[in-house]
Amino acid sequence: MAVYTDVTPEELEAFLSTYELGRLRAFKGIAEGVENSNYLLQTEAGSFILTLYEKRVNPADLPFFIGLMEHLATRGIDCPQPVRNREGVALGTLAGRPALIATFLIGTSVRRPSAAHCAALGAALAGLHKAGADFTTQARVNALSVAGWRPLFEQAGARADTVAPGLAALIADELAVLEPNWPKGLPTGVIHADLFPDNVFFTDGTLSGLIDFYFACNDLLAYDVAICLNAWCFEPDGAYNLTKGRALLAGYQAERPLDEAEIAALPLLARGASLRFLLTRLVDWLNVPSGALVRPHDPLEYLRKLRFHRAAQSPRDYGVG
Amino acid sequence: MAVYTDVTPEELEAFLSTYELGRLRAFKGIAEGVENSNYLLQTEAGSFILTLYEKRVNPADLPFFIGLMEHLATRGIDCPQPVRNREGVALGTLAGRPALIATFLIGTSVRRPSAAHCAALGAALAGLHKAGADFTTQARVNALSVAGWRPLFEQAGARADTVAPGLAALIADELAVLEPNWPKGLPTGVIHADLFPDNVFFTDGTLSGLIDFYFACNDLLAYDVAICLNAWCFEPDGAYNLTKGRALLAGYQAERPLDEAEIAALPLLARGASLRFLLTRLVDWLNVPSGALVRPHDPLEYLRKLRFHRAAQSPRDYGVG
Known part of the structure; x- marks a missing residue:
């Protein structure tokens, strides 16, 4: 479970306004990942995951991670796809942290794999x-x-x-x-x-x-x-x-x-x-x-x-x- | 933030099968409420909130809360509406806890009210x-x-x-x-x-x-x-x-x-x-x-x-x- 950084709706709306994702409909901190803060966003454009990178992630590594996800998505791998803002930039800043909006993946993980x-x-x-x-x-x-x-x-x-x-x-x-x-x-x-x-x-x-x-x-x-x-x-x-x-x-x-x-x-x-x-x-x-x-x-x-x-x-x- | 009780996808799918909500598409523990465990569910029927009632809630009070939400919804109040299962029962049991599925409300809370x-x-x-x-x-x-x-x-x-x-x-x-x-x-x-x-x-x-x-x-x-x-x-x-x-x-x-x-x-x-x-x-x-x-x-x-x-x-x- 991980929601370390508190994001106010006001900050988030301002951040979202730099994207082509429409108005914010709902957002919830979610218990996913152990290294970063994750939020589920619902906007007029659908569901997305907002990740704020916490101190265990080295900001210098973020372009690698984001570039990799984009690369894999173009190769047909079902993985979160970084969403770019109106200026074509995927990695932003929110609540003083590096922040990424990515597509939401359907599915649930299994606890007892067969x-x-x-x-x-x-x-x-x-x-x-x-x-x-x-x-x-x-x-x-x-x-x-x-x-x-x-x-x-x-x-x-x-x-x-x-x-x-x-x-x-x-x-x-x-x-x-x-x-x-x-x-x-x-x-x-x-x-x-x-x-x-x-x-x-x-x-x-x-x-x-x-x-x-x-x-x-x-x-x-x-x-x-x-x-x-x-x-x-x-x-x-x-x-x-x-x-x-x-x-x-x-x-x-x-x-x-x-x-x-x-x-x-x-x-x-x-x-x-x-x-x-x-x-x-x-x-x-x-x-x-x-x-x-x-x-x-x-x-x-x-x-x-x-x-x-x-x-x-x-x-x-x-x-x- | 509150996700106290761990629910496996397998348990949840079995629980959901008693409802008319279609197949499970995604579920995430969410940081909402401080007394109970809350999950956002996405099913073929839409988005819902699953609440597992933890020990600070008296199970004897649950029929009051659920009856009240149902009553208020019929009076036009925008509040979570309990979802009844195929047998017409709203309050179930999941992971050993009393459990309720309710409708998902659109909107975000304000941090600095005007x-x-x-x-x-x-x-x-x-x-x-x-x-x-x-x-x-x-x-x-x-x-x-x-x-x-x-x-x-x-x-x-x-x-x-x-x-x-x-x-x-x-x-x-x-x-x-x-x-x-x-x-x-x-x-x-x-x-x-x-x-x-x-x-x-x-x-x-x-x-x-x-x-x-x-x-x-x-x-x-x-x-x-x-x-x-x-x-x-x-x-x-x-x-x-x-x-x-x-x-x-x-x-x-x-x-x-x-x-x-x-x-x-x-x-x-x-x-x-x-x-x-x-x-x-x-x-x-x-x-x-x-x-x-x-x-x-x-x-x-x-x-x-x-x-x-x-x-x-x-x-x-x-x-x-």
């Missing part, structure tokens, strides 16, 4: 990777790939053990394995990097949209697959669902076949992806003020996933190869 | 009082009128002085004045009791809707006027804006003239209304966990208003009589 959902997700991810292949006017380094993990670990430090005994040592072990062995030379491109079920909309069982491109960056395409295996194919009890994994990977490969090196790297990439979310969740967890009403995601969910990956023997354990 | 907004609000309040006059099938005692204040004061106790030095003594003085002198015999009926600017929608400058009937009850009609004078006619610096007060009262009286006794009682009613919000805000303020991210309303805003009322001499100080 194998069919995973197959659709795999296909959409491959479609995204193909559509992003010629987005070359801008680039963004992935701050949350292997080079970014040790600094996160250092932020948590010994306090990691307050979350789970032995956690600091386990993370140190992981870094010692992953840093020297992280794959090199695999196909790269634009990845979403955060394609969790709440960022994927379905309508009547059909995948109808992808949202929240604010972790998108240039990195290994197969790392994005590994992130999705973590996010979509584990059960609430921590078990990896091989049927869902197979479905996701088959869906992906029907659109973009993984090469041999990518398949071989998959167990290590999945292990790294689980460490990435374990670390960011751990740091968030340790930095929440006591008594806060907003609870961060549980880092231990990703500790359980990491344990699966440490025990995995081969790509076959994930449903491929 | 005198024209106050005039429109006054007229709408009188219209509400007239429309509620024949809602007699159910009744609800106002738990937050004069008899409810001392128990609130006792909850705060000496801790009141941690919010403002001398506050406990001032509240004790007020209760000593208000309890024996609270008006009796004034016209009664259904009052909204919480008609703050965020519960009133305007569209293109015209009042287009009233929402949030979850404090509605049977009480003195003029007490509702006094609540609105407090909520609409003070400036951010604490000054009473006589022009706005005159506009609100004239707007009200054009629809329902206040009688002499009501006018004479207005200063005391306004004083009581300010104490009511001072006390509830004070208790909420004292009971917030340290470090909480949701900050309650500032009780001192109502201390400043109370000081104005203590100094007021006559109804003329409010713009009437």
Whole structure:
């Protein structure tokens, strides 16, 4: 849930008057995204999402995100399309924050993805990777790939053990394995990097949209697959669902076949992806003020996933190869 | 902001299937109301608000609130209209909570009401009082009128002085004045009791809707006027804006003239209304966990208003009589 910045109707009407969207009919702060403030707007032209970018987003990255969404929309990807104002500019300022109006996507996210959902997700991810292949006017380094993990670990430090005994040592072990062995030379491109079920909309069982491109960056395409295996194919009890994994990977490969090196790297990439979310969740967890009403995601969910990956023997354990 | 109860799309689709609203197209938790969880639904039939009633609402009161909204809608008041399911029942159960789907009202609330907004609000309040006059099938005692204040004061106790030095003594003085002198015999009926600017929608400058009937009850009609004078006619610096007060009262009286006794009682009613919000805000303020991210309303805003009322001499100080 996230509405951090308060926008008055008066400010919003003034902002809207620079767009060709007609009069404001209604607006509501919505509980979507955790990094930014989001509002649903209804104007004479329809429904839109207004996003105010909060301090965790680097304003220098916004042209990349906006350019990417525009690029993907022209390639037929169902994602929010930035709306430009009368002067042709998409990124504005509202309530002292960078602000974007984007089209509203129909659909709802699923909480308990089925194998069919995973197959659709795999296909959409491959479609995204193909559509992003010629987005070359801008680039963004992935701050949350292997080079970014040790600094996160250092932020948590010994306090990691307050979350789970032995956690600091386990993370140190992981870094010692992953840093020297992280794959090199695999196909790269634009990845979403955060394609969790709440960022994927379905309508009547059909995948109808992808949202929240604010972790998108240039990195290994197969790392994005590994992130999705973590996010979509584990059960609430921590078990990896091989049927869902197979479905996701088959869906992906029907659109973009993984090469041999990518398949071989998959167990290590999945292990790294689980460490990435374990670390960011751990740091968030340790930095929440006591008594806060907003609870961060549980880092231990990703500790359980990491344990699966440490025990995995081969790509076959994930449903491929 | 309030989304307390998490609803999965799967639960919601099952719930919606008992209504004649078509398929679910989108739903978003919205930051509206502070007592309940609210979601904006988009279905094939249009936009709706789904409310899940949280623990601060007494389920036994829900038939009163729902019956009142239905009654007011038939009397031409623009308020959310409860939607009944295929079995003709409005109140359902979702995610273990009492749940209601109501129509979506167009409009946005104003943050800085003008005198024209106050005039429109006054007229709408009188219209509400007239429309509620024949809602007699159910009744609800106002738990937050004069008899409810001392128990609130006792909850705060000496801790009141941690919010403002001398506050406990001032509240004790007020209760000593208000309890024996609270008006009796004034016209009664259904009052909204919480008609703050965020519960009133305007569209293109015209009042287009009233929402949030979850404090509605049977009480003195003029007490509702006094609540609105407090909520609409003070400036951010604490000054009473006589022009706005005159506009609100004239707007009200054009629809329902206040009688002499009501006018004479207005200063005391306004004083009581300010104490009511001072006390509830004070208790909420004292009971917030340290470090909480949701900050309650500032009780001192109502201390400043109370000081104005203590100094007021006559109804003329409010713009009437």
